[in-house]
Amino acid sequence: MSKGQRARAPRGPLVLSSVSAAQAHALSTRQSGHTLGFVPTMGALHDGHLALLREARQRADTVVVSIFVNPLQFDSDADLDAYPETLEQDVEHCRRAGVDVVFAPARAQIYPAGFQTQVCAGTLARPFEGRSRPGHFDGMLTVVLKLFQIVQPHFAVFGEKDYQQLLLVRRMVQDFHLPIEIVPMPVIRETDGLALSSRNQRLTKTARKAGLALSGALIATQDRVAAGETSVKRLLDEAKAALARTKGLDLDYCAIVDPRSLERVFSVRGPARMLLAGQVGGKDKVRLIDNGPLFPPVPL
Numbered sequence: 001m002s003k004g005q006r007a008r009a010p011r012g013p014l015v016l017s018s019v020s021a022a023q024a025h026a027l028s029t030r031q032s033g034h035t036l037g038f039v040p041t042m043g044a045l046h047d048g049h050l051a052l053l054r055e056a057r058q059r060a061d062t063v064v065v066s067i068f069v070n071p072l073q074f075d076s077d078a079d080l081d082a083y084p085e086t087l088e089q090d091v092e093h094c095r096r097a098g099v100d101v102v103f104a105p106a107r108a109q110i111y112p113a114g115f116q117t118q119v120c121a122g123t124l125a126r127p128f129e130g131r132s133r134p135g136h137f138d139g140m141l142t143v144v145l146k147l148f149q150i151v152q153p154h155f156a157v158f159g160e161k162d163y164q165q166l167l168l169v170r171r172m173v174q175d176f177h178l179p180i181e182i183v184p185m186p187v188i189r190e191t192d193g194l195a196l197s198s199r200n201q202r203l204t205k206t207a208r209k210a211g212l213a214l215s216g217a218l219i220a221t222q223d224r225v226a227a228g229e230t231s232v233k234r235l236l237d238e239a240k241a242a243l244a245r246t247k248g249l250d251l252d253y254c255a256i257v258d259p260r261s262l263e264r265v266f267s268v269r270g271p272a273r274m275l276l277a278g279q280v281g282g283k284d285k286v287r288l289i290d291n292g293p294l295f296p297p298v299p300l
């Protein structure tokens, strides 16, 4: 076993922990003419991630999944410390999904001593998550660019759950001329409508009930638009009133925007997407986000 490789479970993915081993893997995969598909994650894999893995598996000869909790994209130490780390379980999920390689580096591999260069996100990063979580998107783009350089994929799959993230990654790929296709995947929901997230594990019963108001407001708005309502003012007044009535939800934003620029729109006669975020829970606050197309869904 070469340096940087960890033990390989019978017919399970090859688990690589060093940048050099992952880059060597990328080089030999590309040299043998194989398509390399990539799913970047922070672990704690759930059904939402599994849908991304399935998509990658269908499209690529070789699928690489990264598992790395990126400290640079957390704006609070408490949030970083509370982030679940479940590597063994994640590797097992990857084995079942037919993933070829899991890249699970230690922090010092990605941010060795002396590291100082970062990506600076543009105006798309200013509203919504960017306003509530200063530095989050710079940290996210920095690690995604690093991972792209290490894994060297032909394409990478990202969930629409983190919609602003998806747009920013697309923008970075265009701005830096990266020869990588970004494949979006729709939000996956639990049976009660809650958008799947690694953070859902931290929800108490009461917090979950409050969190469900976000998907409830989104679905109600989608229904109102399907029934012919086009006024964004009326749609938002109704959604915000319902959210304000929800005990235990501290609403951060509820907006209807152009799905490509994230600029606010005033009527839903053209492409529009609803974005919502809020905090739920008592002492241990959990931040939840949700979003969905109103009318009509546009190809990104």
Ligand code: PAF
Pocket (backbone or CB within 6 Å): 040, 041, 042, 068, 070, 073, 140, 143, 144, 162, 165
């Ligand atoms: O969406 C995530 O899990 C993370 O933001 C990502 C893309 C893996 C970068 O750390």
